[in-house]
Amino acid sequence: xxxxxHEDRGRSFKPGKARxxxxxxxxxxxxxxxxxxxxxxxxxxxxxxxxxxxxQRSNPGAPRRGHSNTTPSGTGPSxxxxxxxxxxxxxxxxxxxxxxxxxxPGILDEIVPLSRNHRLGLGxxxxxxxxxxxxxxxxxASEYLSxxxxxxxxxxxxxxxxxxxxxSFLPTLKLRLDDEATIVDLGSGPLTLPxxxxxxRPDLRxxxxxIICTDRTERILKVGLTLFESLCLxxxxxxxxxxxxxxxxxxxxxxxxxxxxxxxANVFNEFFWKSKVPLGIRASLTARQLLGYLKDTGxxxxxxxGDPRSGSFISALRAxxxxxxxxxxxxxxxxxxxPMPGIFRSLEGPGSDGGARFKPKNAQAVVMPKHxxxxxxxxxxxxxxxxxxxxxxxxxxxxLSKEKLVFSxxxxxxxxxxxxxxxLKDGKANLRVLxxxxxxxxxxxxxxxxxxKGYTLLRYSSLRVFFSSGDLLxxxxxxxxxxxxxxxxxxxAILLSY
Ligand SMILES: C[S@@+](CC[C@H](N)C(=O)[O-])C[C@H]1O[C@@H](n2cnc3c(N)ncnc32)[C@H](O)[C@@H]1O
Numbered sequence: 001x002x003x004x005x006h007e008d009r010g011r012s013f014k015p016g017k018a019r020x021x022x023x024x025x026x027x028x029x030x031x032x033x034x035x036x037x038x039x040x041x042x043x044x045x046x047x048x049x050x051x052x053x054x055x056q057r058s059n060p061g062a063p064r065r066g067h068s069n070t071t072p073s074g075t076g077p078s079x080x081x082x083x084x085x086x087x088x089x090x091x092x093x094x095x096x097x098x099x100x101x102x103x104x105p106g107i108l109d110e111i112v113p114l115s116r117n118h119r120l121g122l123g124x125x126x127x128x129x130x131x132x133x134x135x136x137x138x139x140x141a142s143e144y145l146s147x148x149x150x151x152x153x154x155x156x157x158x159x160x161x162x163x164x165x166x167x168s169f170l171p172t173l174k175l176r177l178d179d180e181a182t183i184v185d186l187g188s189g190p191l192t193l194p195x196x197x198x199x200x201r202p203d204l205r206x207x208x209x210x211i212i213c214t215d216r217t218e219r220i221l222k223v224g225l226t227l228f229e230s231l232c233l234x235x236x237x238x239x240x241x242x243x244x245x246x247x248x249x250x251x252x253x254x255x256x257x258x259x260x261x262x263x264x265a266n267v268f269n270e271f272f273w274k275s276k277v278p279l280g281i282r283a284s285l286t287a288r289q290l291l292g293y294l295k296d297t298g299x300x301x302x303x304x305x306g307d308p309r310s311g312s313f314i315s316a317l318r319a320x321x322x323x324x325x326x327x328x329x330x331x332x333x334x335x336x337x338x339p340m341p342g343i344f345r346s347l348e349g350p351g352s353d354g355g356a357r358f359k360p361k362n363a364q365a366v367v368m369p370k371h372x373x374x375x376x377x378x379x380x381x382x383x384x385x386x387x388x389x390x391x392x393x394x395x396x397x398x399x400l401s402k403e404k405l406v407f408s409x410x411x412x413x414x415x416x417x418x419x420x421x422x423x424l425k426d427g428k429a430n431l432r433v434l435x436x437x438x439x440x441x442x443x444x445x446x447x448x449x450x451x452x453k454g455y456t457l458l459r460y461s462s463l464r465v466f467f468s469s470g471d472l473l474x475x476x477x478x479x480x481x482x483x484x485x486x487x488x489x490x491x492x493a494i495l496l497s498y
Contacts, residue, residue, distance in 0.1 A: 084460070084464060084465040084498050085473050085474050085476075085498065087467070087471040087472060087473055088430060088472045088473065088474065089172040089470070089471070089472035090172075090468060090470060090471050090472075091168040091169045091172065091380060091382055091468065091469070091470030091471075092168060092171075093164055093167055093168045093382070093386050094167040094168075094170075094171060094199055094200035096167075096199040096200065096202070096235060097163055097164060097167035097196070097199040097200060098386060098388070099235060100163070100195075100199050100231050100235060101160050101163065101164070101387070101388045101391065102388055103231075103234055103235075104160060104231075105156070105390055107227060107230045107231065107234070108155055108156060108227070110230070111223065111226050111227060111230065112148075112151070112152060112155060112223060114152060118148070118149065118152060121149070122152065122153065122156065122394070122397070122398075123394065123397035123398040123399075124398075125149045125150065125152065125153040126153040126156070126157040126394070126395075126397075126398035126400065127398045127399055127400065128153075129144070129150050129153045129154065129157075129158070130157075130158075130398070130400060132144065133158075133270075142216060143216065143217045144217075145189060145215075145217045145219070145220040146217050146218075146219040146220065151190075151219065151220050151223060154189065154190065154220070155190055155223065155227070156394060157391075157394060157395065157398065157400075159189075159190050159192055160387070160388075160391050161387070161391070161395075161402070161405065162192050162196075162265065162266060163192060163195060163196050163199065164382075164384075164386070164387060164405060165303075165382075165405050165407045166192065166193060166196035166200070166265060166303065167196050167199050167200035168382050168405075168470070169331075169380070169407075169409060169470060170196055170197060170200040170201055171200050171201060172330065172470075172472075173301070173329075173330055173411055174329060174330070174411075175201075175204075175261060175299065175411075176260065176261070176297070176299060176413070176416065177204060177207060177209060177260060177261060178207070179207055179208045179209075180208055180209075180210070181207070181209055181210070181260040181261065182209075182210045182211075182212065182257055182258070182259050182260050182261075182295075183197075183209060183210070183211045183212070183259060183260065183261045183262075183263060184211075184212045184214065184255060184257065184259040184261075184262050184263070184293055185211065185212070185213045185214065185263045185264070185265075186214055186215075186249075186251055186262065186263065186264040186267055186293075187214070187215055187216075187251065187264055187265070187266070187267030187270070188213035188214060188215050188221060188224065189215060189217075189220050189221075189224065189266075190220050190221075190223055190224030190227060191213050191221065191224030191225060191227065191228050191244075192224070192265060192266075193263050193265045193303075194211050194213060194224075194228060194242075194244065195224070195227070195228050195231060198228070198231070198232060198240060199231075199235075204240075205236065205240045206240070206241070207240075207241070207242075208241045208242075208243075209240075209241075209242045209243070210242070210243045210245070210257075211242055211243070211244045211245070212245045212247055212255070212257060212259075213225075213244060213245065213246050213247065214247045214248070214249035214255070215247075215248070215249065216248065216249065216250050217248075218246070218248045221246040221247075221248075222246065225244060225246060228244070251264075251267070251271070251289070252289055254292065254293075255293060258293065258294060258295045258298070259293050259294055259295065259298050260294075260295055260297075260298050260299070261298065261299050261300075261301065262290060262293045262294055262298060262299070262300045262301070263300075263301045263302075263303075264290075264301075264302055264303070265301075265302075265303040265304075266303065266304065266305060268286070268302065268304060268310075268313060269304055269305060269309070269310055269313070272286065272313055273309065273313075279312065279316050279343065279344055279345075280316060280319075280320070280344065280345070280346050280347040280348060281347070282316075283313070283316035283317050283319065283320040283344070283347065284320045284323070284324075284347055286317060286320070287317055287320035287321045287323075287324055287326075288320075288324065290317075290321070291321070291324055291326060291414075294414065296414065297413075297414050297415070297416045298413070298414055299326075299329070299411060299412065299413035299414070300321060300326065300410075300411070300412050300413070301409065301410070301411045302314060302317060302409060302410045303407060303408070303409040304407070304408050304409070305406070305407060305408070306377075306379030306380065306381070306406030306407045306408045307379075307406075308342050308343070308374065308377045309342070309343075310377075310379075310408050311340070311341075311342045311377025311378050311379050311408045312341065312342030312343045312344045312377055313344075313408075314377075314378060314408045314409070314410045315338040315340065315341035315342060315344045315377070315378060316341070316344040316347075317410060317412075318332065318338055318410050318412065319337070319338065319344070319347055320347055321410075321412040322335065322358070322412065323347060323358055324358065325358050325414055325415075326412040326413055326414045327412060327413070327415070328410060328411070328412050329411045329412065329413050330409075330410075330411040331378070331380070331409065331410075331411075331432050331450075331470070331472075332410075332432070332450065333429070333430040333431055333432045333450060333451060333452060333472065333475075334366075334429075334450075334451070334452035335363055336363050336364050336365070336366045336452055336454070337363070337365070337366050338378065338450075339366045339367065339368055339369065339375075339450060339454040339455040339456075340369075340375060340376045340377055340378040340434070340448075340450060340455065341375050341377070341378075342374060342375060342376070342377035342378075343373075343374050343375075364452070366452075366453060366454030366455070367453055367454030367455055367456075367487075367492070367493070367494050368454060368455060368492065369455045369491055369492050369493065370490075370491055370492030371492075376448065376455075377408070378408055378434065378450065379406050379407065379408045379434070380406065380407055380408070380409075380434060380469045380470045381404050381405070381406045381435075381436055381469045382404065382405050382406075382468075382469065382470070383403070383404055383405075384402040384403055384404050384405050385403075387402075428474065428475075429451070429452050429474075429475040430451070430472050430473060430474055430475055431449045431450065431451040431456060431458065431472070431473050431474075431475045431476070431496070432449060432450045432451075432470075432471070432472050432473075433447050433449050433458065433467050433468065433469055433470065433471040433472075433473065434447070434448050434449055434450060434469060435447050435448040435449075435469065436469060437462065437467070440459055443461070443463075444459050444460065444461055444462075445459075445460055445461070445462040446458065446459050446460075447460075447467055447469075448491070448493060449473075449496075451475055451494070451496070452475070453475075453485075453494050454493075454494060455491070455492065455493045455494065456493055456494045456495075456496055457488045457491060457493035457494070457495050457496070458473075458476070458496055458497070458498065459495060459496070459497045459498075460497065460498040465498055473498075475496070476496045476497060476498050478494075478496060
């Protein structure tokens with residue numbers, strides 16, 4: 001069994017190399033560490049990281065250590081002087097998700113017990129499923145999750161890591177879900193996304209929701225429903241007033257119901273790239289299919305592993321959905337073009353349907369990263385240290401230990417005309433922190449961000465403030481009016497400071 005320590009998704013973005021783990025692409029295996037002091041690692045945006053990822057905050061509302069408005073000392077002449085902000089949104093694993101993961105092994109042992117032989121082979125089966133799911137070769141059986149060895153591996157390894165990812169950002173999403181709303185979850189597997197919604201969105205637990213869980217494999221849906229009910233009963237003492245319907249279904253085939261919210265987590269990387277049609281055209285076709293499942297004011301939530309290919313998919317779908325009238329709501333802090341599109345360039349091209357497309361009003365040109373074949377891709381990174389000990393041990397047994405979790409996501413919505421008018425009134429400009437931190441001259445730290453201006457490098461003193469990947473911050477003021485905007489020479493990013 002391999003002894004490598006794996007990171008969840010890639011650090012550096014090298015052409016032609018897929019990396020990462022979990023359902024998605026395969027990471028480049030790190031070379032055996034040399035004895036002695038570890039070398040600083042390049043970050044996924046090509047900078048050198050000064051520090052290991054900070055521990056995950058369990059309470060997003062709590063004040064952050066070191067988060068003060070005092071003036072920095074000893075940080076050199078170019079130290080930023082702006083008042084440090086409180087994040088408007090932060091990613092943080094939901095406490096009930098951690099409680100659920102604590103009791104998950106016991107529940108799984110009851111509902112899908114493992115024989116002695118299966119237990120002995122569990123690490124190997126997890127590894128083998130991981131290799132299947134992350135391989136670029138499309139040799140996996142279409143109903144792979146109906147094989148007991150594979151669904152046990154999925155439930156005990158992939159499901160809990162996916163719950164941690166999902167429950168870290170779901171609480172930040174503005175979901176339009178009233179009583180009687182319909183959610184359709186595509187490629188639901190063991191109902192990972194509905195379970196994550198229950199664990200991380202207590203506000204939805206009293207709503208009368210209809211949730212249609214679809215997958216091409218029926219067996220895993222049934223196991224998922226039993227698991228969902230057991231978790232609700234153990235954690236909350238009762239079931240939420242949700243009507244859950246399991247449906248065997250292949251993406252693309254029409255459903256009789258229309259969704260207020262259509263979700264698909266870790267699904268598209270399984271088949272989207274099989275087609276050789278140019279990315280922009282494929283994205284337009286997929287966006288049309290997704291919108292076909294929605295009500296007139298519905299929303300789409302796509303979640304993918306945070307590898308470069310998934311980031312490109314998310315950026316392409318963002319553009320395509322937007323062009324059909326469903327602009328991005330999250331994580332994007334603007335509706336302008338995406339400044340972190342990976343390999344995605346344009347929706348146009350030979351075969352483009354040329355149909356009616358919208359350009360969001362007020363959409364402006366953005367600053368892109370310095371020209372390169374593959375741009376940085378939009379993804380977030382959270383620490384894996386909050387995971388329970390049993391999950392860390394099982395992951396190590398499979399040779400898939402993690403230090404961090406990465407993911408990309410997109411919530412796009414067909415605007416509700418009334419809500420859209422209200423939103424225009426409080427249109428403050430924000431910035432979303434993406435990358436991990438890296439060292440800049442004069443003892444300062446930097447993180448790449450997305451802002452309405454485009455690709456942005458946020459410069460700050462880590463003695464004074466503490467940011468995390470996923471934070472949404474008020475856009476810092478640029479230089480005084482009349483002076484030229486500062487740019488980072490290495491990356492081409494706009495330079496802003498806190
Ligand atoms: C990696 S699992 C993700 C399950 C769950 N959403 C999660 O995040 O853990 C992908 C799921 O998508 C399903 N799937 C893959 N291709 C599909 C398709 N074309 N139509 C419907 N389901 C599909 C698979 O059967 C599998 O259950």
